[in-house]
Amino acid sequence: MQLTxxxxxxxxxxxxxxxxxxxxxxxxVLNIYDEIFKQDAFRHILxxxxxxxxxxxxxxxxxxxxxxxxxxxxGPGVTNAVTGIATAHMDSIPMVVITGQVPTHAIGQDAFxxxxxxxxxxxxxxxxxxVKDVRELAETMKKAFFIATTGRPGVVLxxxxxxxxxxxxxxxxxxxxxxxxxxxVTAGDPGEIDRAVELILSAxxxxxxxxxxxxxxxxxEKLVELVRGTGYPCTNTLMGLGAYPATDKQFVxxxxxxxxxxxxxxxxxxxxxxxxxxxxDDRVIGNPKHFFDPNRKIIHIDIDPSSISKRVKVDVAxxxxxxxxxxxxxxxxxxxxxxxxxxxxxxxxGQIEQWRSRxxxxxxxxxxxxxxxAVVEKLYEVTNGDAYITSDVGQHQMWAAQFYKFDKxxxxxxxxxxxxxxxxxxxxxxxxxxxxDATVACVTGEASIQMxxxxxSTCKQYHLPIKIVSLNNRYMGMVRQWQEFFYGNRxxxxxxxxxxxxxxxxxxFGHVGMLIEKPEDIEGALREAFKLKDRLVFxxxxxxxxxxxxxxxxxxxxxxxxxxx
Amino acid sequence: MRHIISLLMENESGALSRxxxxxxxxxxxxxxxxxxxxxxxxxxxxxxxxxxxxDVIEQITKQLDKLVDVVQMVDLTExxxxxxxxxxxxxxxxxxxxxxxxxxMADIFRGRIIDVTEDTYTIELTGPVTKxxxxxxxxxxxxxxxxxxxxxxxxxxxxxxxxx
Numbered sequence: 054m055q056l057t058x059x060x061x062x063x064x065x066x067x068x069x070x071x072x073x074x075x076x077x078x079x080x081x082v083l084n085i086y087d088e089i090f091k092q093d094a095f096r097h098i099l100x101x102x103x104x105x106x107x108x109x110x111x112x113x114x115x116x117x118x119x120x121x122x123x124x125x126x127x128g129p130g131v132t133n134a135v136t137g138i139a140t141a142h143m144d145s146i147p148m149v150v151i152t153g154q155v156p157t158h159a160i161g162q163d164a165f166x167x168x169x170x171x172x173x174x175x176x177x178x179x180x181x182x183x184v185k186d187v188r189e190l191a192e193t194m195k196k197a198f199f200i201a202t203t204g205r206p207g208v209v210l211x212x213x214x215x216x217x218x219x220x221x222x223x224x225x226x227x228x229x230x231x232x233x234x235x236x237x238v239t240a241g242d243p244g245e246i247d248r249a250v251e252l253i254l255s256a257x258x259x260x261x262x263x264x265x266x267x268x269x270x271x272x273x274e275k276l277v278e279l280v281r282g283t284g285y286p287c288t289n290t291l292m293g294l295g296a297y298p299a300t301d302k303q304f305v306x307x308x309x310x311x312x313x314x315x316x317x318x319x320x321x322x323x324x325x326x327x328x329x330x331x332x333x334d335d336r337v338i339g340n341p342k343h344f345f346d347p348n349r350k351i352i353h354i355d356i357d358p359s360s361i362s363k364r365v366k367v368d369v370a371x372x373x374x375x376x377x378x379x380x381x382x383x384x385x386x387x388x389x390x391x392x393x394x395x396x397x398x399x400x401x402x403g404q405i406e407q408w409r410s411r412x413x414x415x416x417x418x419x420x421x422x423x424x425x426x427a428v429v430e431k432l433y434e435v436t437n438g439d440a441y442i443t444s445d446v447g448q449h450q451m452w453a454a455q456f457y458k459f460d461k462x463x464x465x466x467x468x469x470x471x472x473x474x475x476x477x478x479x480x481x482x483x484x485x486x487x488x489x490d491a492t493v494a495c496v497t498g499e500a501s502i503q504m505x506x507x508x509x510s511t512c513k514q515y516h517l518p519i520k521i522v523s524l525n526n527r528y529m530g531m532v533r534q535w536q537e538f539f540y541g542n543r544x545x546x547x548x549x550x551x552x553x554x555x556x557x558x559x560x561x562f563g564h565v566g567m568l569i570e571k572p573e574d575i576e577g578a579l580r581e582a583f584k585l586k587d588r589l590v591f592x593x594x595x596x597x598x599x600x601x602x603x604x605x606x607x608x609x610x611x612x613x614x615x616x617x618x
Numbered sequence: 619m620r621h622i623i624s625l626l627m628e629n630e631s632g633a634l635s636r637x638x639x640x641x642x643x644x645x646x647x648x649x650x651x652x653x654x655x656x657x658x659x660x661x662x663x664x665x666x667x668x669x670x671x672x673d674v675i676e677q678i679t680k681q682l683d684k685l686v687d688v689v690q691m692v693d694l695t696e697x698x699x700x701x702x703x704x705x706x707x708x709x710x711x712x713x714x715x716x717x718x719x720x721x722x723m724a725d726i727f728r729g730r731i732i733d734v735t736e737d738t739y740t741i742e743l744t745g746p747v748t749k750x751x752x753x754x755x756x757x758x759x760x761x762x763x764x765x766x767x768x769x770x771x772x773x774x775x776x777x778x779x780x781x782x
């Protein structure tokens with residue numbers, strides 16, 4: 054079958070079972086858009102800015118574990134997409150980004166809307182390709198999906214010059230692909246797994262620390278089996294929330310810079326640490342020198358060998374897919390005659406309960422001003438803890454992470470690695486497309502939401518009934534908090550004057566806007582908003598300007614050196 | 619410590635920039651780097667000389683291995699290996715005294731004079747990097763006009779083989 058390059062792109066996406074392509078047209082991709090017009094295998098979602106196309110595709114992937122796909126034009130289309138690509142890359146999200154390029158004969162000529170896409174994106178993708186010959190296009194697309202979704206998932210970019218989309222060749226989509234240079238592992242080393250089991254059973258003060266890798270490998274149930282089977286405490290990272298149910302007794306809360314007192318203390322003082330799909334990053338363990346303890350043994354399960362012993366030396370390293378490895382560990386634990394040391398465990402839990410009784414997340418519930426934590430708490434109640442929650446980046450993100458108790462994986466969608474303000478709304482779009490009947494809320498702040506506010510228009514076009522919960526404190530809250538703590542209350546440029554009237558703004562896009570100024574109105578407003586099943590509602594909560602996120606591990610400090618409320 | 623890492627990688631445009639970019643993005647040292655196609659034209663062999671603590675070298679090898687274009691990799695310095703570099707040095711060669719001195723130094727270091735003009739000699743040396751450092755040290759610095767070095771290339775000894 055002779056097809057043009059543009060037809061091949063569309064055929065490949067169909068073969069891959071793609072449901073949605075998020076994108077924005079432009080000169081270099083017009084041939085592809087013409088083919089999109091003629092087909093109905095997948096839906097194209099037109100955003101208002103390329104960054105949002107990438108974020109939406111990213112969130113689609115985060116909430117389904119299927120690769121997200123987006124399509125942008127050359128030059129500014131690509132540079133606008135860069136933030137989205139880097140965001141997904143940092144959190145290992147499987148995505149295929151298709152970019153238009155100027156015709157092959159014009160490459161390097163400083164042509165209109167030309168940029169070195171492969172060069173610009175090289176450090177922020179798992180891999181990228183420039184397709185110079187239409188005969189390589191189908192195989193490259195296959196490779197792109199293969200690389201994006203296997204091993205440690207990631208973003209793969211395919212840059213296609215315009216003439217390649219016009220040229221024709223015989224089309225055959227490879228069913229499978231073998232690459233001599235890319236052979237991801239899945240199963241862990243059996244010897245290391247045996248050593249891990251031995252160490253797990255020898256623990257007196259054990260701790261399970263699970264991150265985003267647990268979610269990305271679909272291993273939540275296996276994690277639950279490990280934790281329940283052993284009776285050990287479990288913490289999740291920001292990226293791992295939902296991997297272990299937050300309402301379970303054995304869950305000690307999120308850990309890290311704004312983790313709970315009990316999670317951070319247990320992490321610091323445990324004698325056997327079981328790290329599952331997590332990478333000991335700076336926001337999680339703070340200063341590695343302070344974290345180091347010669348008496349603590351660490352088991353590290355991760356698909357990426359370069360994540361192991363990068364920041365923290367470990368004793369047992371298991372390179373493999375978390376789901377496979379946990380399966381193996383669970384069955385060995387079950388078969389073992391030895392059981393966890395019940396007495397030691399009881400003492401350890403006694404200690405943890407003492408830390409827990411410190412009630413580190415308490416806040417002033419009698420305040421006459423709206424406390425942001427109270428809004429998230431009510432959001433949890435009103436949505437029965439069953440909503441998909443996206444967030445932007447800052448204080449509201451931390452409060453959402455602390456107070457919305459995620460019991461299921463894939464429900465908490467946020468930018469953990471890159472920390473990209475502006476993701477919240479496009480993330481909510483991607484999630485709502487992936488789950489049309491689900492309740493989707495975006496917890497945001499008045500600063501973050503303005504970074505992709507134009508997407509309110511996309512939401513109108515596609516009738517997305519997203520609920521925006523904006524915790525409006527008229528500050529870039531996290532910046533303000535750092536300035537209060539570490540810069541002598543000099544609030545340099547963290548206050549925004551001349552904010553828009555968000556109610557009118559939402560209304561101007563055809564949505565519903567609400568202004569909530571009193572604590573007693575929180576619940577009623579939320580209930581009213583969520584009753585509007587087919588409308589986007591923008592809730593502008595005027596919150597306490599001086600509220601801070603606690604606990605806090607200051608940068609460069611150790612986990613046990615928390616600032617508490 | 620100094621390490622020599624050999625890579626076999628897909629001979630594709632951009633493969634070199636992936637390696638070079640990795641080193642600059644993560645702040646690793648590159649002492650030298652060279653690359654050329656192998657007897658199999660689909661593969662290039664790259665030799666990187668780098669230095670760092672054991673932890674850093676471990677990260678470098680893992681990060682290199684992670685690059686999708688890298689087919690195989692070995693740290694030559696982990697075992698028996700041989701290492702060679704090519705250096706060309708253009709030196710001043712005025713008058714019979716200096717010309718004789720340069721010829722003698724080239725002979726001592728088993729170099730060859732491969733270009734002669736009225737005022738210059740160009741000396742070719744092949745050997746380990748340390749030998750070339752020693753040559754540069756040994757001759758009159760004022761006489762050196764220009765130098766170019768390929769950086770080290772190497773192979774494992776005997777049955778230590780890097781091939782697909």
